[in-house]
Amino acid sequence: SSSEVSGKDVFLQLSFSKTKVVKGEPIIATLKLYTKVGIAGFEDIKFPVFDGFWSQEIESPQNINFVRENVDNQIYSAAVLRKYVLLPQQTGELSVKPAEMICQVQVMTAPRGRSIFDDFFDQGYQIVKKRVNSGNAVIKVSPLPAGAPASFGQGVGNFSLKVALSRDSVKAHEAGSVIVTVQGTGNLNLIEAPKVQLPADFELYDVKTSNSYSYGANGISGSKSFEFPFIPRSEGVFEIPPVEYSYYDIKQGKYDKALEIIKRLYLEFPNKNRYFADQIRFLEIIVKHTKKE
16 A cells, blocks of 8 residues: 555655745746655656746656755655746735646565565565655745836846847838847746837837747746837938836846947938938947946
């Protein structure tokens, strides 16, 4: 019976990289199996349920790989069954429904009047079914502080900003784009597009989004780009205001701004380009100097 196999012989553990976070802060959850007995197989596997979280599996090994691990001065064979990245979408105390499974445990049977032939043909093991459960878990999620800047795009982590033009110079009635790339580590997949102010006589089109990020031990790292397509309807030199993007910096525990001065954009207009370009460079230097103070 399963009573012959104790909870110290085989158990499931669901651990979290942190259990006190703010809304949107990435958490890594790891489900591991620990055993001191032989396991022949598994039945009725139920993985944890993360209600109130956005979740993504980042490890789901096809072959379970056991390694030796010390737990309370006891040596176990331990294996990662699943690893997840979680982003809390609600606040308060969020309960995680436990993982559960039945382990088919190999238990040595006691010899009763056995002969050498019995030992040769029957190794003296029987399969015992043991139900294991990772137990209840609670994550405490605080709301983000009040006073978020107007340019806050729901980013929680650490980010920088890069702004580029598809071309420095375009002709009137030709298509161009402003491309804003947010780089860093945090809840990259859930951030919103920054606000970009383009001149009034630019015809604007729907923002295009592209992703280049990966899931790992620190959460979600990489970049997310937002392309703002436009067609200018008049000629001249245009200043596009600096693009600002605010995010909540987890390490500093406050909102922070990423600011980027956009490159000058001038539309082909004979005899005036050089003069306007010099004026824009002068303006750009003033803005950059002001930014550093």
